[in-house]
Amino acid sequence: MNCLRIGLVVLGCLILNACNATKAVIDQPTPAINSALTQQQAQARQARISDVSYQYQLDITDPQQLRGHAQLSFSLTDNREPIKIDLATAQVSQFTLNGRPLYPNYDNQVFTLPARLLNSGRNQITLHYQRPYSTEPDGLYRLQDPIDGQDYLFSFLKPSSAKKLFPLFDQLDIRATFSLQVTAPSSWQVISTTAAVEVIEEQQARRWQFAQTETISPYQFSLHAGPFQFWQQQGQPSLGLYVRQSQVQQVEPQQFFNRTQASIEKLAQRLGVDYPFGQYNQVLVPVSIPFAMESSATNLVNERDFWQQQQQQSQQPILSDLTRQWFGNLVAIKWWDQQWLNESMALYISQQLTDDAHQSAVPQHTFDKQQAYNEDRLVSSHALQPSAINPNSPLQHVDAITQQKGLSSLKQLNHLIGDRAFYQGIQDFLTQYRFQSTPSESFLDTLAKAAKTDLTPWYQQWVLSSGLNTLKAEFQCDNNRISRFVLHQSGLDSPQDNFKSQTVKIGLFTKGRNALHRNSTVVVTYDGATTDVKRLVGSRCPDLVYPNYQDWGYVNVELDNKSLQTALFEIGKLQDDQLRSMLWQGLWNSVLQGQLSLQQYFGAIFVNLPSETEPQVLAQVLNQLKQAKVYLEQMQPLHQRYARQALNGVEQMSLRLAMQNSANTTLRDLWFEQYIHFATSLSAQHHLAKLLNGKEGFEGLQLPQQQRWGILIHLSRYDYPNINRLLNQESQRDNSDSGANYLLAAKASQRQSQQKRRWLNKVMQQTTPTTPTQFVQLATVMQHLYPSEQKALSQATAEERLAQLEQLDSHRDEKFMALYSQYLLPMSCSYNGKQRLQNTLTQQAQLSTVSQRGLKLAIQAEQQCISISERMLKHGT
Numbered sequence: 001m002n003c004l005r006i007g008l009v010v011l012g013c014l015i016l017n018a019c020n021a022t023k024a025v026i027d028q029p030t031p032a033i034n035s036a037l038t039q040q041q042a043q044a045r046q047a048r049i050s051d052v053s054y055q056y057q058l059d060i061t062d063p064q065q066l067r068g069h070a071q072l073s074f075s076l077t078d079n080r081e082p083i084k085i086d087l088a089t090a091q092v093s094q095f096t097l098n099g100r101p102l103y104p105n106y107d108n109q110v111f112t113l114p115a116r117l118l119n120s121g122r123n124q125i126t127l128h129y130q131r132p133y134s135t136e137p138d139g140l141y142r143l144q145d146p147i148d149g150q151d152y153l154f155s156f157l158k159p160s161s162a163k164k165l166f167p168l169f170d171q172l173d174i175r176a177t178f179s180l181q182v183t184a185p186s187s188w189q190v191i192s193t194t195a196a197v198e199v200i201e202e203q204q205a206r207r208w209q210f211a212q213t214e215t216i217s218p219y220q221f222s223l224h225a226g227p228f229q230f231w232q233q234q235g236q237p238s239l240g241l242y243v244r245q246s247q248v249q250q251v252e253p254q255q256f257f258n259r260t261q262a263s264i265e266k267l268a269q270r271l272g273v274d275y276p277f278g279q280y281n282q283v284l285v286p287v288s289i290p291f292a293m294e295s296s297a298t299n300l301v302n303e304r305d306f307w308q309q310q311q312q313q314s315q316q317p318i319l320s321d322l323t324r325q326w327f328g329n330l331v332a333i334k335w336w337d338q339q340w341l342n343e344s345m346a347l348y349i350s351q352q353l354t355d356d357a358h359q360s361a362v363p364q365h366t367f368d369k370q371q372a373y374n375e376d377r378l379v380s381s382h383a384l385q386p387s388a389i390n391p392n393s394p395l396q397h398v399d400a401i402t403q404q405k406g407l408s409s410l411k412q413l414n415h416l417i418g419d420r421a422f423y424q425g426i427q428d429f430l431t432q433y434r435f436q437s438t439p440s441e442s443f444l445d446t447l448a449k450a451a452k453t454d455l456t457p458w459y460q461q462w463v464l465s466s467g468l469n470t471l472k473a474e475f476q477c478d479n480n481r482i483s484r485f486v487l488h489q490s491g492l493d494s495p496q497d498n499f500k501s502q503t504v505k506i507g508l509f510t511k512g513r514n515a516l517h518r519n520s521t522v523v524v525t526y527d528g529a530t531t532d533v534k535r536l537v538g539s540r541c542p543d544l545v546y547p548n549y550q551d552w553g554y555v556n557v558e559l560d561n562k563s564l565q566t567a568l569f570e571i572g573k574l575q576d577d578q579l580r581s582m583l584w585q586g587l588w589n590s591v592l593q594g595q596l597s598l599q600q601y602f603g604a605i606f607v608n609l610p611s612e613t614e615p616q617v618l619a620q621v622l623n624q625l626k627q628a629k630v631y632l633e634q635m636q637p638l639h640q641r642y643a644r645q646a647l648n649g650v651e652q653m654s655l656r657l658a659m660q661n662s663a664n665t666t667l668r669d670l671w672f673e674q675y676i677h678f679a680t681s682l683s684a685q686h687h688l689a690k691l692l693n694g695k696e697g698f699e700g701l702q703l704p705q706q707q708r709w710g711i712l713i714h715l716s717r718y719d720y721p722n723i724n725r726l727l728n729q730e731s732q733r734d735n736s737d738s739g740a741n742y743l744l745a746a747k748a749s750q751r752q753s754q755q756k757r758r759w760l761n762k763v764m765q766q767t768t769p770t771t772p773t774q775f776v777q778l779a780t781v782m783q784h785l786y787p788s789e790q791k792a793l794s795q796a797t798a799e800e801r802l803a804q805l806e807q808l809d810s811h812r813d814e815k816f817m818a819l820y821s822q823y824l825l826p827m828s829c830s831y832n833g834k835q836r837l838q839n840t841l842t843q844q845a846q847l848s849t850v851s852q853r854g855l856k857l858a859i860q861a862e863q864q865c866i867s868i869s870e871r872m873l874k875h876g877t
Contacts, residue, residue, distance in 0.1 A: 037160075039335055042171045045084065049169060051075040052176035056166050059183045060225055061205055063151060065132045066140060070167050072125040074176075079118040085111040086163035086170040088139070090131035097125055111167070127167060137287050139164020140223065145286075147246040152226030154285050154300060159336055162218035172217040173334050173437040180210045184225050191224045191242060191281050193296045213296065214435045217332045222295035224283045233257045237264070237297075240281035247284070250307055256282065263318045266353050267326070272427030276330040276434070280322070282306075294324040316364070319350030331433045338440040340384040340463075344406025348414075351407070362578045362616045365407060366551050370585055372404035373556060376468040379856045383466045384409065385440060401466075408554035409462040413447070415503045415552065416458065421451035461500045467491060469500055471526070471548065472558040477541035485536040487526045487547060500555075501527035507549030507579070508542040511566065516574045521549055544570070546579060557586050558595070568600060572608035581617045588624045594867035597875035598628060602646045610657060615666045622674045625650060629678065633788040634829040635869050642872070644680075651678040655687075662699040672701065676711055680789075685720050692726070705734055709742035716746040717787045723750070741780055749784040756793050759785055763824070764804060775815070782823040791828065798826030802836065806844040809851045821854020829865035837862060 037045070052074040059067040076083065088109055095102050097117050105112040113125075133142035137156045144151050155165060163170040182190050186206050190196070194211040213221070228242040231253035239260055241253050260282075264275050277297035284303045294300075299321050309317050328342040351365055375381060384406050414422045425447030433442060440463070448455040475485040487506075491498050503525045509516045519540050524533050544566040548557050559567060567583050574580045587604060590596035605625065612618045629650075632643040654675035661667040679685055688711050690696040691703065703711075712730055716723050723746075731743050748759050759781055766778065786794040801824050809817055827833060841847075841855040 037171055039337075042173065042335070045169065046171065046173050048077045048081075048083070049074050049174055050077070052169065052174060053179070054166070054168055054176055055179040057181045057183075058166070058223075060153060061183060061185055063142075065130050066165070067128075067130045068166055069128050070126065072167065073122070074169075075122050076118055076120055079115050079120045082115050083113045083118060085113065085125065085167050087111065087129065087167035088131070088163045090129040090167075093128045095125070095127040098123055109163070125167075129167065131164070134164055137289075141287075143285075143287070145244055145246050150227050150245060152228070152244060153224060154283070154287075155221070155223045155295075156300075157221060157295070158219040160219075162221065165223065168218055170218050172219055172332060172336070175215040175217055175332070175435070175437055177215055178213045178221055180223070182208045182210075182223070182225070184208065185227075187227050188225050189228045189230055189242065191222070191228075191240070191283060191298060193220070193222050193298060195238070195279050216296050216329070216435070217437060220296040220329050220332065222298040222300070224298070224300070228283075231257075233261075235261065237275055237277060238279045240279065242281065242283045243303075244284070244286070247286075247303060250310075251284075252310055255310060255313070259313075259315055259318055260322070263315065263322050263353075267319065267322055267349070270349060270353060270423070271326055271430060272423065273326065273330070273430045275322075276325065280325070294321055294328060296329040297325070316350050316354040319353050320346045323349045326430055330435065331430055332437040334437050334439040337386050340402045340406040341440045341443060343403045344384075344410050347403055347407045348410045362581045362614070363551070365404070366578055366581055367616065367620060368400070369404045369408060369551070369554070371400035372408070372554075373468055373589070375400050376405060376466065377556075379860050380853055381466045381468075384463045405554055411552065412462065412502045412554065413455075413458060417447065417451035417453060417455075422447065425450035457501070461498075465498050465500075467498055468554075468556050469498065470556045470558050471504070471553070473506070473545045473547045473560055473563070475536070475542075475545065475560070480541045482536050482539045482541055485533040487524065487531040487533060489526060489529055489531075499528055501525065502553050502555070504547060504553040504555070505549045506533065506536070507546045508536070508539065509544040509546070509566075509574075510540065511543045511570060512573075514573060516544060516566070516570055518576070546582070548582070549579065551578065551582060556589060557582070558590070559586060564590075564596070568604045569607060571604065572611045577614045577617055580612075580614070581620055584617065584621050584624070588627075591628070591868060591871075592864060594864075594871045597871045598631065598646075598868060599642065599872060599875050601628065602649070606649060606653065610653065613664075613667065615670060618667065618670050622670060625674070626677055630788040631829075631865060631868055634791060634827060634865055635872075636789075636791050638829075638869055639872055647678055647680050651675065651680060651684050654678055655684070658701075659698050662701075665700065668700060673707070673710075676707070676714055679714060680718065685715055685718060688715060689720065689726065692730075705739070706742075709734070709739070709746070713742065713746045713749060713784070717749045717751065717789065719751040741776060744777060744780050745784045748781045749787055751790055751793065753793055753796065756785065756797070760797055760801075763820075764808070778816075779819055782819050785823065786826075794826055795828060798828070798833075798836070801826055802840045805840060805851060806847060809844075809848050810846070814848070814850050817848060817850045817854070821851060821858070825854060825858040827858065827862060827865070829862065829869060831866065834859055834862040834866065 052072075054073075055071040057069040072085065086109065087106075090108075092106065095104055095111075097104075097113060098119060100117065102113075102117065105114075133140055133153065134156075135142070137154070139156060139161045141154045141156055142151060143154065157165065159172070160170050162168055168176070178193065180192055180194075182192070183202070183205050184190050186201070186204055188206070190208045192208075192210045193213050193216065196208050197211050198209040200207040200209075224242070227245055229245050229248045229251075230240060230242045231251075232241075233239040239257050241251070241256050243251050260280065264280070268274050279297050281298045283298065283300050284306050285300055286303045289300060289302050301321070305317070308314070323346040324342055327345040333339060333342060347365075351363070382401060384402065417425075425443075428450060429443050429446040432446065441459075444455050444459050444463075470490045472488045472490075473485065474488060476483050489499055503523060505521050505523050507521050508519045510519055511517075519542060520536075522533065522535050524531065524535075542563075544563045545560060546557065546563070548555055567587060571580060571583050571587075574583070587596060587601055591598060591601050605621070609618070609621055612621065629647060632639065632646065635643070654671050658668050658671035658675055661671060675684070676688065679688055687696065691701070692708060692711055708730060712723070712727060715726065720726075727743060727746055731739060734742075747755075763778065763781060763785070805820075805825075808820065812820075825837065837855055837859045841852065841859070847855070
């Protein structure tokens with residue numbers, strides 16, 4: 001039940017649609033993060049070091065390795081203990097400490113400098129070194145363009161990869177000035193944190209001298225180089241756009257410059273502080289970005305994301321990236337557990353400015369927040385600012401809780417203290433801590449001073465606590481008027497678990513002949529277990545109450561009985577797109593929590609969804625339906641008769657609505673994609689095969705290559721006759737790299753036990769992938785090996801997959817085990833299956849954190865499926 005493990009972050013290009021563009025797209029997996037200091041080690045080193053400056057002379061003319069000369073200057077409070085300098089896998093020569101030659105203790109990651117040779121006060125280190133370029137996005141990454149063969153270099157220095165570029169104190173709270181000189185091939189452009197002040201022509205090379213930076217953190221530094229096509233626009237700041245030569249035709253630079261300049265002006269006005277740097281460069285890279293890579297004055301962005309933004313003329317991503325130049329670069333966090341502030345602020349400010357410009361039918365935050373809700377219900381939930389974070393783990397950085405719950409929390413804080421104090425506090429914070437690293441508490445302190453209020457309770461409730469609380473309205477009516485109205489708050493584990501206080505807007509609706517009409521709204525700040533809303537006493541008795549109208553709050557809404565019945569039968573009559581979206585999500589959440597049966601949910605689907613015309617809402621509900629299909633298939637053989645009826649109903653409804661919406665391409669495509677996914681009857685599968693070979697069709701239907709492969713993968717899963725012949729024909733039609741991956745997915749998903757065995761053996765025996773292609777292939781096989789409808793085939797090897805878990809875990813990396821945990825832990829939707837997972841967790845005590853987390857999530861997913869199944873039994877199938 002892969003869709004249930006929403007909280008498990010899998011790194012890299014795991015699904016085929018991430019690789020479906022032209023060969024120019026070179027998406028690769030996110031690398032494992034380098035070993036880094038613990039927070040305690042970093043604090044101890046930072047307490048002794050100050051006034052740091054780095055001077056680097058780098059030679060990147062050699063295509064295989066970087067050569068460098070480095071000078072590090074710093075002050076020490078004492079020389080009682082050794083000091084460690086970070087530099088990864090380098091060959092070092094001519095190392096001097098305070099003018100004295102030294103052969104330092106070096107373990108290929110860290111130099112340990114003896115205390116007796118250090119000064120209490122000023123120290124200086126010089127060294128020559130060379131090291132190979134990184135072969136994945138980590139450190140200084142060398143990439144060869146597969147189209148024209150030209151080489152490019154991109155720096156990926158977050159969170160602790162700067163040591164793969166040069167020697168330094170590689171921790172974010174030791175800020176320093178950086179001086180850089182780079183010798184590069186004469187045809188190359190070189191981009192860094194500051195502007196080039198001099199470019200000197202040499203024989204077959206050019207030497208670039210850059211201005212010294214302000215005091216910045218290591219991850220804020222950047223170095224990108226290659227034969228880029230570039231465009232520049234002078235101004236304050238100057239703007240630059242850099243792209244590979246092979247991708248020039250896809251770029252509209254003036255559109256980028258216009259939107260970027262407008263965004264900088266909006267942000268400076270909203271934040272009350274001018275853009276802090278003299279330039280802003282955007283560098284396009286054809287790989288997945290492992291983290292938000294907004295170094296100071298430079299942004300590294302995935303090419304596909306850029307093309308999409310350009311086509312959609314989307315302003316919000318540009319605003320989000322730019323906001324991090326203030327939050328994250330002008331003022332940096334003290335440690336990685338405070339990343340929520342930068343990420344949340346980037347989203348909150350950018351979405352506010354976007355909403356100011358134009359209102360979408362449903363704010364994107366309403367959709368995005370659902371992922372945070374899902375993760376906050378899981379056993380892996382964490383506070384916005386966790387009590388501990390491991391910078392070595394790629395699973396412990398930015399996720400939906402960090403971003404979306406953080407965004408909601410800032411929204412609550414804004415409501416709590418008001419716009420004037422909120423933005424005055426932001427301005428004071430950015431001014432007071434300019435070019436410093438500071439803890440997130442400093443941000444709260446400046447806002448508290450601006451608001452003249454104590455924000456400690458808010459900080460405790462929203463930043464230091466985890467979990468998602470539930471809000472439910474209860475009301476009584478006499479003579480069609482409300483006589484009592486109460487809001488009830490409950491926690492996940494107990495009625496009084498971690499109560500929160502927040503401001504919400506309550507919406508009251510009554511039925512009309514053809515619509516649900518909004519009668520009134522009221523703004524309420526609730527706290528504790530119950531909150532009486534006396535202002536609603538005397539109001540007209542509603543048919544539907546929604547206590548988080550317009551999505552102000554971060555809370556799970558449980559509808560009262562009367563409102564639930566209204567929603568089930570009348571949701572399609574609501575004119576408010578956002579409220580319809582939130583009600584559909586609420587109905588699905590009620591299914592997941594065992595409060596609403598799948599029969600009732602499907603009933604609401606068949607009654608209301610055919611009239612849905614808002615594409616965002618329709619796409620949301622269709623995705624929920626796909627998850628419902630997985631549940632029904634995992635429950636087999638229970639509820640088999642109902643499952644067949646429900647799936648056939650969606651299959652027929654999807655085809656009918658795809659054909660009816662032939663004039664609306666967006667709705668048609670959404671319904672047709674759903675038809676492909678629900679084509680479980682043999683007649684529907686025959687129909688798909690005929691659509692593939694052109695023997696049938698309907699008005700407006702076209703099958704792009706990605707969709708053709710989607711049909712074939714679906715037919716493979718259901719053992720369609722002559723599927724191998726169809727696959728061979730399609731692979732000849734599409735011989736691209738992405739086509740090869742689609743073919744691999746189709747082969748792995750085929751319903752044949754011997755073939756499953758061969759694929760599983762390959763997964764178990766394969767060494768850790770060493771190339772991006774190998775990683776994508778491994779992820780593809782794991783993802784498609786045991787589809788939900790092939791439960792019997794999955795159970796045939798379930799014991800073996802669990803028995804080998806500890807052995808695999810002992811010699812595979814986090815990326816592999818994250819994939820294994822998401823796709824290959826067996827699920828059966830039964831108490832026996834749950835106990836089997838629990839026994840594995842208990843008996844295999846040496847499992848890594850990643851595998852333990854995967855097992856806990858799988859156990860929780862099993863219990864969720866069991867609860868849904870039992871609710872169906874109570875309802876009657």
